[in-house]
Amino acid sequence: MEITLALLKPHVLRNSYALQQIKTLIGNNFTILESKEVCITKELSERFYAEHKGKFFYHRLSTFMRSGPCYAFILESESCIAKWRHLMGPTKVFKAVYSEPNCIRALYGLSDTRNACHGSDSESSALREIAILFPEFKIRKPDKHI
Numbered sequence: 001m002e003i004t005l006a007l008l009k010p011h012v013l014r015n016s017y018a019l020q021q022i023k024t025l026i027g028n029n030f031t032i033l034e035s036k037e038v039c040i041t042k043e044l045s046e047r048f049y050a051e052h053k054g055k056f057f058y059h060r061l062s063t064f065m066r067s068g069p070c071y072a073f074i075l076e077s078e079s080c081i082a083k084w085r086h087l088m089g090p091t092k093v094f095k096a097v098y099s100e101p102n103c104i105r106a107l108y109g110l111s112d113t114r115n116a117c118h119g120s121d122s123e124s125s126a127l128r129e130i131a132i133l134f135p136e137f138k139i140r141k142p143d144k145h146i
C-alpha cells in the first residue's frame with residue numbers, strides 16, 4: 001500500500017459542485033486516512049512550495065494558495081501516487097483539456113496556477129508534504145505504508 005497527499009485548491013472550495021464531484025471520485029478510488037480544510041499561511045506555503053521558490057510563477061502561486069481555504073487529504077491505495085496524479089491530469093490546464101478532457105484539471109482547472117488540485121510526485125514528497133499539512137499524522141513504517 002502507498003499513501004499520498006492530495007490538495008484541492010481555493011477556487012474548488014468556492015465551487016460546491018466541483019468539490020462534491022471530486023470528493024466522490026476520491027471516495028470511490030482511495031481509502032481516506034485523514035482529511036481537513038486547511039488555510040495555507042505564508043509560512044506553510046513557503047515550506048510546501050520550497051522547490052518552486054524563485055520561479056516566475058512562485059509569487060502568483062503563493063498568493064493564490066492563500067486566497068481561501070484548501071482541502072487536504074491523506075489517501076491510501078495501491079499505486080496511490082500515480083493513481084491520483086492520473087486522475088488529476090497534466091499540470092497545465094490547456095494540455096489537460098486537449099489530452100485528457102475528463103481529468104480533474106481539465107474539468108475544474110482555470111489556469112496553470114489555478115489548476116484545481118495538487119498531488120505528491122514521489123514517496124519522499126508525500127512524506128514531506130504530509131508532515132507539513134498533517135503534522136500530527138503518524139506515518140507507519142515504510143513496509144506498512146509506502
Ligand code: CMP
Pocket residue numbers: 052057061091112113114115117118119
Ligand atoms: P501543483 O501540483 O500545486 O505544484 C506546483 C504548482 O505550481 C502547480 O501545481 C501549479 O499550480 C503551479 N505551476 C506550475 N507550473 C506553472 C506555470 N508554468 N505557470 C503557473 N503556475 C505553474
